[in-house]
Amino acid sequence: MNATVSRSGSGHGLLDLAVIGGGINGAGIARDAAGRGLKVLLCEKDDFAEGTSSRSGKLIHGGLRYLEYYEFRLVREALIEREVLLASAPHIIWPMRFVLPHSPEQRPAWLVRTGLFLYDHLGGRKQLPASRNVDLAHEPEGAPLRPEFRRGFEYSDCWVDDSRLVILNLVDAARKGAVILPRTRAVSARREDGVWLLDMHRENGEVQTVRARALVNAAGPWVQDVVQGVAGLNSAHNVRLVKGSHLVVPKFWSGSQAYLLQNTDRRVIFVNPYETDLALIGTTDIVHDGRAEDVAIDGGEIDYLLAVLDRYFRAAPRKADIIHAFSGVRPLYDDNADNPSAVTRDYVFEVHGTPEQPPLLSIFGGKITTFRRLAEQALERLAPWFPQMAPAWTADACLPGGNLGSSFEQFLADLAAAYPALPQQAVTHYARLYGTCARDLLGSARSTDDLGRHFGGTFYERELAYLREREWASTAADVLERRTKHGLHLTRAERETFEAQL
Structure with a gap:
């Protein structure tokens, strides 16, 4: 394929901020910056949330066990953020x-x-x-x-639905004027005439160069690749990649409660209700020395998690009960702790640049709960280069769909009353994933016929169109694994049929 070359006259003009990385930290920074009046572009080499940000334990939490490591400031910040994000x-x-x-x-x-x-x-x-x-x-x-x-x-x-948290931040960033580019790899960056020139390769072969007053490196596990390989700079910090794996099994207890289990190695395992009738079990903590892209659960981790369940539960699941398993790497700030479980979940910023030079801000570490506060602090670090930037605003702002105006239960009842001919399970699905934006998705639909082709479960063609038009979905995995969890509820035949026609 011949590459289409688009240089600095790309149509974006001079950007204030170019963000590299479409996980939760990059998405949060892009949203915050766009809402402060900055001209923002974000590029991600894969799909959004394809790495760590869709493979978490899916919790907004203070980190109860971090108290044992005297991480009082981090726990306090996370607990405060828990309240902010819930609202x-x-x-x-x-x-x-x-x-x-x-x-x-x-x-x-x-x-x-x-x-x-x-x-x-x-x-x-x-x-x-x-x-x-x-x-x-x-x-x-x-x-x-x-x-x-x-x-x-x-x-x-x-x-928290972790991957949707990323997408909603990006949707809000785009609403506020940010340019959002999935499957666009940052390949090189250089300072020239007082700005950064960032070269990006699109998946379709297009090569594009943009000009930006500042770069933000929110590449997570690949943060050093951006500092050294893209920008050609040296860093005083590093991340330690720690693998965390999870199992998905049928839910094996009654009630809405989750369980936190203490293991004999003093680690803790979460056993959480998931997708109504499933359970999510994890996580492990294993230093990962390979490429972040190659992370995968192994047999030892499966045995480890099942053994913890068997110690506590009368009727614990077995290997044959496992429906799905996934692994992710947590890019933790490397504080030289010997025990992977003791490595700090805090974050560190590194700024390359002087008042006369355009800056590169890199993020080492962090956790999903503190992403919003991390974004605020990142922009505080960049404030000397943007004296006209508007103040922080996200603490009191809803994410798209979050302006329910009442309890979720009341909102769901109102949505069901507005679409009485649709299956209750489908209405609940739309309410949960899209909030008030569900009305945009459903529009004037009055029956399942209006939702288009039925792919299985609660998955209809109208939702697919919405995800492709509004949320940058292009592959089956984008849709079934990250924008939604339909993949857990389709039969193998239904999934293969959907993948073949997409």
Whole structure:
């Protein structure tokens, strides 16, 4: 294929900010910057959230176990953000109660109680209920557990649809004028005449060069590749890649509660309700020395996770029950900790540039819960180069679809009443993924015939068109795995049929 070359006269003009990386940090920064009046472009070499940001534990949480490593500032910031994010996107973020069966061999009860007390009070909790003791021998939360676990604790955190959190930030950034480019690889950058020239290769072979006053390197696991390989600079920081793997099995307990299990190695495993009738189990913590692209779950991790379940549950799932498994690499800031579980989940910024030079800001580390605050702080670091930039604004702003105007339950009831002929399960799906934007998707539909071809489950052609037109979806995996989780609910034949016609 002959490449189409488009140089600095690309039609974008002089940008204020070019963001490299379409995970949660890059998406959050692009949204924040566009909302402050900056002219922004974001490029991502693959699909958005294809790496770490769709392979997380899918929790907005303070990090209860981080208290053991004295990460008090990080936990406080994360708990504050938990409240902010819950208010901004109640369709994709919602409260979840976690039951922690007491295992005295790992941590004494007084230590757990102390940690939960701090967890309740560090972040100014407003919307979520406080922790409590649980009599597992008599309360329903203890029914699926082995009888030796008679005492436990319960506390609150939040669930999040992680890949949709990325997409909604990008949708909002685009609404505010940002140029969003999936499958566009940053290949080289150089300073020239007081600005950065960034060369990008599109998947279709097009080569494009843009001019920007500043670059943001939010490449996650590939942050050093951008510093050194793209910009040709040296860095004083690094990331440590830590693999985390998860299993998906049929849900094997009653109730909406999740479980937090202490393992004999002092790690903790989450067992969370997932997609109504499934369970998400994870995660592992293993140093990954290979390429981030090559990460995959191995048999040892599967055995490890199943063994923890078998220790706690009367009827724990087996290998044959596994529906799906996935792995991701967490690009943690390398603080030289020996234990992968002890590596900080905090983040560090590095700025290459002087007041006379256009800056490159690189992000090392971070976690999904603190992405919004990270974006604010990133723009604070860039403020000397943009003295006219508007102030921070995202703390009080809803993400697209999040302006429900009432509880999610009331919003769902109103949406179902507006579309009475549609299956309730489908309406719930639209409400959860799109919030108030579901009305844009559904439009004047009055029956399933109006939704177009049925691909299986709650997946219809109208949603596919919406995802392609509004959310940059182009491949089957974009649609089935990241924009939605339809892939977990289609039969193999349905999935193959859909993939063949896309």
